Amino acid sequence: MGAVVRTLPIRLEGVAFEHGATRLLGPLDLTFEGSQRTAVMGPNGAGKSLLLRLCHGLIAPTAGRVRCGVAGAPTDPRVRRRQAMVFQRPVMLRRSVKANVLYALNRRGIKGRDARSRADEALSMVGLQGLGSRPARVLSGGEQQRLALARAWVLQPEVMFLDEPTSALDPQAAQAVESTIQRFHERGTRIVLTTHSPGQARRLADEIVFMADGGVVERAEAEAFLTRPQSRQGQQFLAGEHTVSPAVHPRREDSHHE
Amino acid sequence: MSRYKLVRWAVVLGMALAVSLAHAQDRGFITIASTTSTENSGLFESIIPQFEDETGIEVRVVAVGTGQALRIGCNGDADAVLVHAPAAEQQFIDDGCGVDRREIMYNDFVIIGPGNDPAGVADADSATEAFGIIADAEAPFASRGDDSGTHKKELGIWSEAGVDPSGSWYRELGSGMGAALNTAAGMDAYIMADRGTWISFDNRQNLEILFEGDPILFNQYGSVLVNPEAHDVKHDLAMVWHDWLVSEQGQAAIGAYRLRGQQLFTPNAE
Amino acid sequence: MLDAFASALALIATVDAELAGIVGLSLRVSLSAVFFAGLLALPVGAAVALFHFPGRSAVIVLLNALMGLPPVVAGLMIYLLLSRVGPLGPLGLLFTPTAMVIVQSLLIFPIVAALTRQIISDLWEEYREQLTSLGAGRLRAIPTLLWDGRYSLVTALLAGFGRAVAEVGAVLIVGGNIAGVTRVMTTAIALETNKGNLTLALALGVILMTLTIIINGLAYGLGQFARRRIG
Incomplete structure (x- = not known):
């Protein structure tokens, strides 16, 4: 490994994503920098998950480009090493809780005692200390999501993307996840999360990026957007998010796991 | 059990199996290509143990049709053949595949x-x-x-x-x-x-x-050695078998074999 | 039929040494074949699932088609290879258990590889983004996916074992059904059938079936146990 490559700021320049003949996102310009917390909001199909995947380099834009730090692409391993992502339904590897965290460390070349102590630290950070030897797949939904957070945080990324991290959880488990995300931020990790819940956005975000139909409609301070949205779509969304597309369950929104 | 242990176990077990198989095949033996009718009659089960006791040479019999038996001999995959098709046996010798045909018995x-x-x-x-x-x-x-x-x-x-x-x-x-x-x-x-x-x-x-x-x-059986000049076969060991078949002991063993009270093969070596 | 079951029980009860040898050889040969075929087929199947390369579709079609490779054809190919006049003749492997392991490995390689490809390709759909995010490239994903797909992959290996242990045509040609050396359950069954000893043949068949059921049962039980213990 050479010098540490910074992943921030992340700049999307004229980025668009098309599937077949359908344009799903963009073209848009957007920058994430600083150390604040961003909530990406918007109705189903607005392109929120897509935006996160583009920033994390899981998919490539069909037009424009994503630049991380000075010159890196998000698919560059040195860049992605400084990023982490927590999926709406994270995949638990078929091994123990601790081995799941160690897996992430090993992939970045951290092994042995150093890796074990970092894994223990990450597990305590999310309140899973003592469950290290359990099979990951027997954990409850909330515990699994916290394990995913530990696995993402263990490399102390500059930025963490979270795709509706609590949408599949009951309120108590969701609260535990929220406070964990808050702790990560206090330790210096830039947070970018997608959410449907204005309440969650208020608790976890400093600013809101509001999307609709594959484009960014509004970007504002969280409190400002949540109390006085400027756009018509934003007003409609906050007035009754469930009327936007009532046929689709929120959990299915944008998901690539269905 | 951790995954490394499990994988290591599987590898050790597989290797042990393979080694046990490889070991099972390292003794002095000859391979005879013969016919299903001879094998099915039970003759070999009766006379081969006598031969092995007398000489210490293990005999492995591959029992197939006469045509395939001669083919196996011609490829050098057996050291001798014991079949019952005099004309084909002669052809086998004429083709340079075999040497030293001897009449053994008939049924x-x-x-x-x-x-x-x-x-x-x-x-x-x-x-x-x-x-x-x-x-x-x-x-x-x-x-x-x-x-x-x-x-x-x-x-x-x-x-x-x-x-x-x-x-x-x-x-x-x-x-x-x-x-x-x-x-x-x-x-x-x-x-x-x-x-x-x-x-x-x-x-x-x-x-x-x-x-x-x-x-x-009448069905004449002949023993033919695979031509040692054509293939690297165990000619000397096969010669012991060849000689034994026409010897007094060999002929007596063949004549003594009874299946359900009946003699099946009449020894008629010259 | 009842006679055959009675004979089978009697054979087992007397712990016949010859029978024990035949059963032992069947298991050793077929398990070795599963081992060697698996060693190659699991990574190859996974690689075909994960990597895109020219001719990949042809490889997939070929693997699927070779699942139906006639044992006799496989037997002939290995016979010609191992025969003294063949390229590997000097090794002297024809009519040995090793030859039978080789031919059975050849027969079950496509089965294990094709099933592995299917299993790993489904798993990759589910894991791709997560593994990429955690920093595992496609190459590194292969062992991860093989490990995480282990319960399904055991079934693929069992399918290979079933084909190997039940197969007669190929091992007859390259093994020669030599008593005490290369005689396995299936060739013994074929021999007894040819002798007209149908009851004995069927009794051996009953024993073979029972063994296969026991091995599958063990694999299933171990899988359930491991699933509870390590998820």
């Missing part, structure tokens, strides 16, 4: 068919007449059809009888003696079989011996 073929004998084979005076009767009656006849010694013999008799067997009554099976007998029993067909296989054969259903004793049905 005989019998004509078998359903007990009610619909074609009336039992009254025939010779094997060729019996075959002629079957052809005239177009009674179902099961032929080995596998280029074996028995098959060659059967074709020889058809040709003696002046019949070119064809038609739906003549069924070429392309299988070994026992399998052919199973099939013949299933379809109440006539069939020519060697006596040894017949005596040891249990699934007879309606089948019985209908005709026997004609000298044309």
Whole structure:
């Protein structure tokens, strides 16, 4: 490994994503920098998950480009090493809780005692200390999501993307996840999360990026957007998010796991 | 158990298995290509242990049809052959595949068919007449059809009888003696079989011996060594076996073999 | 049929040494074949699932088609290879258990590889983004996916074992059914059938079936146990 490559700021320049003949996102310009917390909001199909995947380099834009730090692409391993992502339904590897965290460390070349102590630290950070030897797949939904957070945080990324991290959880488990995300931020990790819940956005975000139909409609301070949205779509969304597309369950929104 | 342990275990186990197999094959032995009829009769199970006791040489028998046995010999995959098709054996030597043919013993073929004998084979005076009767009656006849010694013999008799067997009554099976007998029993067909296989054969259903004793049905066995100049075979060990077969002890062992109280093979080495 | 079951029980009860040898050889040969075929087929199947390369579709079709490779053809190919006049003749492997392991490995390689490809390709759909995010490239994903798909992959290996242990044509040609050396359950069954000893043949068949059921049962039980213990 050479010098540490910074992943921030992340700049999307004229980025668009098309599937077949359908344009799903963009073209848009957007920058994430600083150390604040961003909530990406918007109705189903607005392109929120897509935006996160583009920033994390899981998919490539069909037009424009994503630049991380000075010159890196998000698919560059040195860049992605400084990023982490927590999926709406994270995949638990078929091994123990601790081995799941160690897996992430090993992939970045951290092994042995150093890796074990970092894994223990990450597990305590999310309140899973003592469950290290359990099979990951027997954990409850909330515990699994916290394990995913530990696995993402263990490399102390500059930025963490979270795709509706609590949408599949009951309120108590969701609260535990929220406070964990808050702790990560206090330790210096830039947070970018997608959410449907204005309440969650208020608790976890400093600013809101509001999307609709594959484009960014509004970007504002969280409190400002949540109390006085400027756009018509934003007003409609906050007035009754469930009327936007009532046929689709929120959990299915944008998901690539269905 | 951690995954590394599990994978390591699987590898160790697999290696151990493979090594145990490789070890099982390192003793002084020769390989003989012979015919299914000889193997099925139980002769080898009786005489080979005597040979092994006397000489300490292990004999491994690959039992196939005569044609394939000679093929295996010609490829050098056996050290000697023991078959029953004198003409083919001579060809085998002429082709440079084998050397030193010796006559060992004979048994005989019998004509078998359903007990009610619909074609009336039992009254025939010779094997060729019996075959002629079957052809005239177009009674179902099961032929080995596998280029074996028995098959060659059967074709020889058809040709003696002046019949070119064809038609739906003549069924070429392309299988070994026992399998052919199973099939013949299933379809109440006539069939020519060697006596040894017949005596040891249990699934007879309606089948019985209908005709026997004609000298044309005698079945001469010969032992031929694979040509040591053609292949790197175990010629010296095979020669011990070859010599033993025609020796006093070998001939006595062959003559002493009884299956269900009957002698199957008559030793006739010169 | 009842006779056959009675004979089978009697054979087992007397702990016949010859029978024990035949059963032992069957298991050792077929398990070795599963081992060697698996060693190659699991990574190859996974690689075909994960990597896109020219001719990949042809490889997939070929693997699927070779699942139906006739044992006799496989037997002939290995015979010609191992025969003294063949390219590997000097090794002297023809008519040995090793030859039978080789031919059975050849027969089950396509089965294990094709099933592995299917299993791993489904798993990759589910894991791709997560593994990419955690920093595992496609190459590194292969062992991860093989490990995480282990319960399904055991079934693929069992399918291979079933084909190997039940197969007669190929081992007859390259093994030669030599008593005490290369005689396995299936060739013994074929021999007894040819002798007209149908009851004995069926009894051996009953024993073979029972063994296969026991091995599958063990694999299933171990899988359930492991699933509870390590998820």
